[in-house]
Amino acid sequence: MTVSQVSFGSHEPVLDVKNLTVKYIGDTRSTTAVDRVSFSIGTGEVFGLAGESGCGKSTIANSIMRLLKDPAKIAAGSISFGGKDVLAMSPEELRRFRWQDVAMVFQSAMNSLNPVLTIGEQIVDIFTTHAGYSRKESLRRAGQLLELVRIDPARLKSYPHQLSGGMRQRAVIAMAVALKPSLLILDEPTTALDVVVQQEIMAQIKELQRELGFSVLFITHDMSLMVELSHRMAVMYGGRIVETAKAQDVYANPRHPYTQALMGAFPPLTGPRVPLTGLPDGVKFRNIPDLTEAAPGHFVAPFGADAEAAVLEGAAR
Amino acid sequence: MSHAVLSSQRPSADTEATALEVRGLGKSFAIGGLFSRESVRALHGVDLTIGRGEIVALVGESGSGKSTLARCVARLERPSSGEILLDGVDVLKRDRFQASRAFRSQLQMVFQDPFGSLNPAHRVEHFLRRSLVIHRKGGSSETETQQRLEELMTTVGLQADMLNSYPHELSGGQRQRVAIARALAVEPRVILADEPTSMLDVSVRIGVLNLMRKLRDEQGISMLYITHDLASARYLADRTAVMFAGELVEEGESLDLLASPAHPYTQLLVSAVPDPARAGSYDPVRRAELRQAVMASTSCAFDSDPNQACSAEEPVRHGVGDPENRHWVRCHLYRPQAGAGGHALATEPTDNKASA
Numbered sequence: 001m002t003v004s005q006v007s008f009g010s011h012e013p014v015l016d017v018k019n020l021t022v023k024y025i026g027d028t029r030s031t032t033a034v035d036r037v038s039f040s041i042g043t044g045e046v047f048g049l050a051g052e053s054g055c056g057k058s059t060i061a062n063s064i065m066r067l068l069k070d071p072a073k074i075a076a077g078s079i080s081f082g083g084k085d086v087l088a089m090s091p092e093e094l095r096r097f098r099w100q101d102v103a104m105v106f107q108s109a110m111n112s113l114n115p116v117l118t119i120g121e122q123i124v125d126i127f128t129t130h131a132g133y134s135r136k137e138s139l140r141r142a143g144q145l146l147e148l149v150r151i152d153p154a155r156l157k158s159y160p161h162q163l164s165g166g167m168r169q170r171a172v173i174a175m176a177v178a179l180k181p182s183l184l185i186l187d188e189p190t191t192a193l194d195v196v197v198q199q200e201i202m203a204q205i206k207e208l209q210r211e212l213g214f215s216v217l218f219i220t221h222d223m224s225l226m227v228e229l230s231h232r233m234a235v236m237y238g239g240r241i242v243e244t245a246k247a248q249d250v251y252a253n254p255r256h257p258y259t260q261a262l263m264g265a266f267p268p269l270t271g272p273r274v275p276l277t278g279l280p281d282g283v284k285f286r287n288i289p290d291l292t293e294a295a296p297g298h299f300v301a302p303f304g305a306d307a308e309a310a311v312l313e314g315a316a317r
Numbered sequence: 318m319s320h321a322v323l324s325s326q327r328p329s330a331d332t333e334a335t336a337l338e339v340r341g342l343g344k345s346f347a348i349g350g351l352f353s354r355e356s357v358r359a360l361h362g363v364d365l366t367i368g369r370g371e372i373v374a375l376v377g378e379s380g381s382g383k384s385t386l387a388r389c390v391a392r393l394e395r396p397s398s399g400e401i402l403l404d405g406v407d408v409l410k411r412d413r414f415q416a417s418r419a420f421r422s423q424l425q426m427v428f429q430d431p432f433g434s435l436n437p438a439h440r441v442e443h444f445l446r447r448s449l450v451i452h453r454k455g456g457s458s459e460t461e462t463q464q465r466l467e468e469l470m471t472t473v474g475l476q477a478d479m480l481n482s483y484p485h486e487l488s489g490g491q492r493q494r495v496a497i498a499r500a501l502a503v504e505p506r507v508i509l510a511d512e513p514t515s516m517l518d519v520s521v522r523i524g525v526l527n528l529m530r531k532l533r534d535e536q537g538i539s540m541l542y543i544t545h546d547l548a549s550a551r552y553l554a555d556r557t558a559v560m561f562a563g564e565l566v567e568e569g570e571s572l573d574l575l576a577s578p579a580h581p582y583t584q585l586l587v588s589a590v591p592d593p594a595r596a597g598s599y600d601p602v603r604r605a606e607l608r609q610a611v612m613a614s615t616s617c618a619f620d621s622d623p624n625q626a627c628s629a630e631e632p633v634r635h636g637v638g639d640p641e642n643r644h645w646v647r648c649h650l651y652r653p654q655a656g657a658g659g660h661a662l663a664t665e666p667t668d669n670k671a672s673a
């Protein structure tokens with residue numbers, strides 16, 4: 001069994017990423033930001049992508065959305081959505097694909113709202129441009145949409161600066177699900193927010209997901225949050241996936257030392273104080289091999305004694 | 318992974334002796350133009366003590382006043398009212414206009430941003446040597462200074478040859494260790510650390526917390542650890558204090574406080590921490606009630622106990638549970654007037670209606 005065959009909701013994946021390799025081409029040297037990454041997301045499944053800054057999470061999200069800009073180049077691999085080849089889509093197909101099939105919420109999305117337009121104008125714009133509804137119908141739907149994310153429809157008349165950070169982020173999420181996409185990509189959607197607001201937004205997304213049934217690609221560096229929300233997840237390091245399994249399995253039994261270090265970085269809120277170690281500064285993994293199935297549905301990149309190629313470098317303490 | 322339980326009572330801890338005491342600290346910022354009389358109250362009547370060799374965590378949402386408190390105590394900001402006592406000496410009276418060198422050799426601050434706090438033009442050695450020279454802690458010869466430099470590096474878990482590195486050659490965690498070494502060079506009694514790990518990659522955060530614990534255990538340094546991460550406060554701090562809209566509302570031994578939070582604001586914060594062990598236990602109705610209790614409390618929870626009941630004028634500190642845990646909560650009937658902080662709670666009133 002290969003990784004891309006394991007999925008949660010149905011056997012027919014909504015999204016199938018195979019062997020994706022993305023490089024940023026520089027004048028003197030190029031970096032491989034994403035290196036032979038494969039995963040798939042089933043219908044109604046929440047799939048988490050965890051890993052520290054710079055490991056390639058946003059590059060993957062941007063590849064799926066076809067938003068990669070110049071120095072970035074997809075060097076190998078394929079992305080298919082509902083059986084269609086995303087990398088081969090025409091600009092016309094892409095326009096449809098981006099709002100109606102897949103929508104994305106960025107980390108700083110709440111700051112990307114247009115400051116001179118009201119929330120209502122911005123939502124109405126999505127409906128008139130992409131769905132062809134009349135202005136009146138669009139306005140009605142915009143009100144419904146705000147109610148869906150528990151913002152008073154009277155707020156349609158508000159400008160972004162008149163809303164709190166949490167409300168703005170919620171408005172952005174409402175806009176993302178406006179056209180009922182089948183996949184929602186959340187790239188660190190709550191990183192800039194306080195925990196209480198973060199918890200409320202995540203609960204909201206969970207509820208919307210139950211109601212509307214879309215699949216989610218959820219990107220974060222917060223392992224606790226990820227395990228709470230995701231059905232399945234993958235842990236990335238240096239452009240490679242080092243481990244992927246059901247989220248609960250990763251939580252209960254992290255196998256790769258890097259996954260263990262990430263888990264160890266979040267002290268528990270209950271039980272005795274137990275010393276944690278994290279990852280020593282400066283430790284690096286290199287030449288991470290392909291995943292192998294360590295337990296049913298639990299894939300891990302061989303490390304240490306298992307793999308001569310996987311070198312753990314640095315001053316371990 | 319080792320399963321030894323970390324002791325909460327360190328050999329060097331001397332909870333009787335106070336290293337830092339803050340009394341009635343207040344701070345208002347003038348806002349608006351030059352002739353504006355408007356001001357925003359960032360701190361109000363804060364009382365806080367840190368014992369020798371004790372780590373106290375200060376938690377709360379962003380904007381609640383945590384950094385303002387640290388900056389006032391570090392004399393980077395002039396408090397509007399109150400007293401700051403270091404080893405029993407009122408430092409605002411002693412050094413009236415600015416922090417003296419004596420003050421800075423007693424108390425050091427470590428900031429959130431390890432990138433911004435180190436000048437990129439200098440090697441690591443420069444930062445440490447400078448601290449040693451200014452505070453005359455470098456010994457009487459170059460050999461002794463060199464030895465001290467290497468000692469500092471070892472203490473913070475860096476190799477001595479990194480003295481020759483430039484900041485950009487170090488990882489975020491390594492830079493924060495250099496910043497801590499620079500603070501240690503002056504041999505301070507107290508370190509104020511303002512979100513020292515929040516800009517670091519998650520996998521190296523624990524290492525920095527462990528270093529802080531080691532400094533407390535081995536050198537008896539007292540610390541104020543400012544964070545919005547309750548789990549890390551519980552991991553590191555002996556006691557935890559909760560700040561809401563510029564006022565302390567609850568404080569106690571960390572494990573006890575987080576196991577049985579008494580103030581609705583603390584309860585709300587605790588309930589929001591993602592924790593896979595409790596996944597699914599989230600109850601939106603309960604949360605809406607908590608939020609309601611924080612924003613519009615209607616009665617004193619201690620009214621039924623005549624010994625604990627509040628006076629009508631002033632919020633009272635009520636003891637919670639075993640006095641051993643020094644756990645108190647402020648009556649939330651007199652909730653802080655959110656002059657500045659608590660913004661997230663105050664500006665999202667639609668949640669009450671919707672999620673109840």
Ligand SMILES: Nc1ncnc2c1ncn2[C@@H]1O[C@H](COP(=O)(O)OP(=O)(O)O)[C@@H](O)[C@H]1O
Nearest residue numbers: 024031033052053054055056057058059060071
């Ligand atoms: N525009 C760019 N030019 C060159 N390198 C880039 C660019 N964007 C990202 N990278 C590099 O690609 C890698 C992955 O970045 P990114 O996908 O943003 O990671 P993440 O989202 O996990 O933080 C990083 O090493 C980063 O330095």
Ligand SMILES: Nc1ncnc2c1ncn2[C@@H]1O[C@H](COP(=O)(O)OP(=O)(O)O)[C@@H](O)[C@H]1O
Nearest residue numbers: 346359378379380381382383384385386657658
């Ligand atoms: N220099 C300043 N001028 C005006 N207001 C300030 C200043 N510094 C802080 N504040 C206000 O004081 C409040 C507390 O801020 P801060 O201490 O930074 O909170 P925290 O560190 O808990 O996030 C905030 O409302 C902030 O806007």
Ligand SMILES: [Mg+2]
Nearest residue numbers: 057058059187
């Ligand atoms: Mg990113």
Ligand SMILES: [Mg+2]
Nearest residue numbers: 380383384385
């Ligand atoms: Mg702050």
